[in-house]
Amino acid sequence: MSVAVENFIKAIYKNDKQENDTSTGNIAKKLGISNAAVTDMAKKLASRDLLFYEKYQSLELTEKGSKMALNVVRKHRLWEALLYKLFDMSLHEIHREAELLEHQTSDFLANKISSYLGNPKFDPHGDPIPNEHGDITTDDNSIPLSKTQAGKSYIISRLMSDDKEFFDFCALHGLKYGNRIMVTNQFQNNKMTQISINYNTILLNEDFTNIIYVNEIN
Amino acid sequence: MSVAVENFIKAIYKNDKQENDTSTGNIAKKLGISNAAVTDMAKKLASRDLLFYEKYQSLELTEKGSKMALNVVRKHRLWEALLYKLFDMSLHEIHREAELLEHQTSDFLANKISSYLGNPKFDPHGDPIPNEHGDITTDDNSIPLSKTQAGKSYIISRLMSDDKEFFDFCALHGLKYGNRIMVTNQFQNNKMTQISINYNTILLNEDFTNIIYVNEIN
DNA sequence: ATAATTTTTTAAGCTAACTTAAATTTTATT
DNA sequence: AATAAAATTTAAGTTAGCTTAAAAAATTAT
Numbered sequence: 001m002s003v004a005v006e007n008f009i010k011a012i013y014k015n016d017k018q019e020n021d022t023s024t025g026n027i028a029k030k031l032g033i034s035n036a037a038v039t040d041m042a043k044k045l046a047s048r049d050l051l052f053y054e055k056y057q058s059l060e061l062t063e064k065g066s067k068m069a070l071n072v073v074r075k076h077r078l079w080e081a082l083l084y085k086l087f088d089m090s091l092h093e094i095h096r097e098a099e100l101l102e103h104q105t106s107d108f109l110a111n112k113i114s115s116y117l118g119n120p121k122f123d124p125h126g127d128p129i130p131n132e133h134g135d136i137t138t139d140d141n142s143i144p145l146s147k148t149q150a151g152k153s154y155i156i157s158r159l160m161s162d163d164k165e166f167f168d169f170c171a172l173h174g175l176k177y178g179n180r181i182m183v184t185n186q187f188q189n190n191k192m193t194q195i196s197i198n199y200n201t202i203l204l205n206e207d208f209t210n211i212i213y214v215n216e217i218n
Numbered sequence: 219m220s221v222a223v224e225n226f227i228k229a230i231y232k233n234d235k236q237e238n239d240t241s242t243g244n245i246a247k248k249l250g251i252s253n254a255a256v257t258d259m260a261k262k263l264a265s266r267d268l269l270f271y272e273k274y275q276s277l278e279l280t281e282k283g284s285k286m287a288l289n290v291v292r293k294h295r296l297w298e299a300l301l302y303k304l305f306d307m308s309l310h311e312i313h314r315e316a317e318l319l320e321h322q323t324s325d326f327l328a329n330k331i332s333s334y335l336g337n338p339k340f341d342p343h344g345d346p347i348p349n350e351h352g353d354i355t356t357d358d359n360s361i362p363l364s365k366t367q368a369g370k371s372y373i374i375s376r377l378m379s380d381d382k383e384f385f386d387f388c389a390l391h392g393l394k395y396g397n398r399i400m401v402t403n404q405f406q407n408n409k410m411t412q413i414s415i416n417y418n419t420i421l422l423n424e425d426f427t428n429i430i431y432v433n434e435i436n
Numbered sequence: 437a438t439a440a441t442t443t444t445t446t447a448a449g450c451t452a453a454c455t456t457a458a459a460t461t462t463t464a465t466t
Numbered sequence: 467a468a469t470a471a472a473a474t475t476t477a478a479g480t481t482a483g484c485t486t487a488a489a490a491a492a493t494t495a496t
Contacts, residue, residue, distance in 0.1 A: 002483090004484090025444075033484070034485060037484055040445095041482095041484095055445075083327075087331075101319060101323075105315075106314075109301075112306075222452075241474085243474075251453085253475080255455075257475055258452095274462065274475080
């Protein structure tokens with residue numbers, strides 16, 4: 001399968017998981033290509049049974065398409081986990097490299113990486129790593145920081161972003177997968193969240209508290 | 219630079235190092251594409267200052283082209299070294315994977331891999347790994363097994379091949395980079411070489427003794 | 437409900453990297 | 467040296483993956 005097809009399928013998969021507006025325009029924006037190119041590709045992939053396509057309707061992956069997306073996502077996240085473990089690289093850097101490597105990785109090599117890492121279920125962002133059959137572990141107890149309560153302690157379970165600025169901010173303040181924080185205050189109907197981490201207090205706004213997920217410590 | 223261009227440049231570089239017949243036909247055969255495609259590409263790359271091209275003449279890389287080839291070769295061999303170290307993979311398997319990964323590796327990541335491995339000068343085949351400036355270490359004492367003398371001991375310094383059968387044979391008999399062997403006999407003007415390794419005696423013909431390089435132990 | 441706006445599709449065209457077939461040049465043979 | 471054979475180039479054509487511009491459909495606003 002070509003890089004273009006894999007990225008196309010992946011974009012639909014990821015979009016679907018989050019926003020639920022899998023319109024051609026939206027996918028075009030994500031991929032940085034024209035709407036016309038998306039329509040074209042959608043038709044081709046529909047004929048290959050990778051997605052359902054009806055004129056003017058939003059795109060949806062078939063079972064086969066989903067499997068393919070999960071396979072690419074698996075490789076992406078395994079690479080992130082490997083690079084993070086071996087080298088001194090930031091969350092943004094591992095993402096950038098994985099974005100390319102994911103398309104040039106045999107299933108054989110993916111399994112080697114996975115087994116070397118002890119078949120991890122999550123990558124360094126806290127994103128779940130599908131297994132080789134496409135099964136994915138969901139952490140149902142995970143909630144965004146914006147939904148937490150003042151006075152409670154949590155473990156960071158996911159940093160859901162691709163953005164360098166965000167990752168730089170996280171690295172600077174120790175906001176890292178697995179780290180412990182305490183929510184000290186919620187302001188303005190949870191639009192602002194004050195947390196304590198490593199003996200420091202920081203104030204986060206919605207933009208960040210919606211993409212930082214945590215698990216309550218009990 | 220595209221994968222096609224990188225592979226093209228690399229093929230010329232490698233061909234030049236060995237056979238010295240860098241004709242369009244030869245490159246076409248190596249790359250598995252038509253002669254016409256090679257002529258086409260040669261013209262394009264000449265206009266990009268990556269190689270010298272004169273109708274009906276053999277191809278030659280410019281300084282810029284050589285640098286590019288060395289950069290790809292560097293990434294290839296670093297990947298081989300990393301995969302070999304981390305995972306239980308054969309020489310043929312690491313080559314196969316590196317063949318794809320080499321084109322999707324930033325200089326930044328290549329340097330990370332290199333430094334993780336302690337900036338090795340040779341990969342698991344004994345092939346030299348260029349440094350980030352394109353400098354390459356040549357082992358001048360290295361000679362093919364076909365040029366060795368009966369009764370002397372040697373260290374295997376290079377297995378110069380891409381061939382699975384050959385690598386399988388080597389793995390089976392312990393013919394591995396860094397391993398010690400003793401040449402017990404040379405027959406028929408060095409067309410057949412008998413060696414002793416791991417208390418076993420094996421007989422090798424020219425096909426193999428020309429691509430297995432060794433260093434004399436003194 | 438109709439008009440205005442936005443989104444999506446269609447149509448036509450481009451480029452990289454190939455192909456095959458024919459023409460040309462080089463190399464080998466006698 | 468002439469000719470046959472082999473290698474190389476030229477010419478024309480293909481496909482994937484894009485583009486822009488226009489036409490058509492869907493959505494939104496009044």
